[in-house]
Amino acid sequence: MWVLAGGNSITSTNDVNSIEIGAQVNPTLNGDNKTRLFVSWTNDEYRTTGCYNLLCPGFVQVNNQIVLGSYFDPISSYGDKIQRMGKVFVWKESEDGN
Numbered sequence: 482m483w484v485l486a487g488g489n490s491i492t493s494t495n496d497v498n499s500i501e502i503g504a505q506v507n508p509t510l511n512g513d514n515k516t517r518l519f520v521s522w523t524n525d526e527y528r529t530t531g532c533y534n535l536l537c538p539g540f541v542q543v544n545n546q547i548v549l550g551s552y553f554d555p556i557s558s559y560g561d562k563i564q565r566m567g568k569v570f571v572w573k574e575s576e577d578g579n
Contacts, residue, residue: 484571496525500540502569504553515552
């Protein structure tokens with residue numbers, strides 16, 4: 482899932498805020514080839530801010546039932562009779578902006 486807010490055209494001076502959440506394989510970050518849950522974010526078009534998961538300040542996880550960076554086991558594969566799925570929610574807290 483990719484959520485964007487901010488600039489509305491190529492010439493806009495407004496910074497684009499973005500948060501992405503999904504599943505990916507990233508051997509450089511995780512040291513393996515497992516499919517993992519990730520979050521990536523920026524509040525200035527990745528010029529000076531942005532990060533993966535909880536590796537740096539800026540993103541606040543408010544639920545501890547699912548660990549960001551955790552791997553999926555088992556995973557779905559092309560042609561499997563059973564497909565696995567999950568639900569994710571992303572929102573901004575109105576009181577503190579997290």
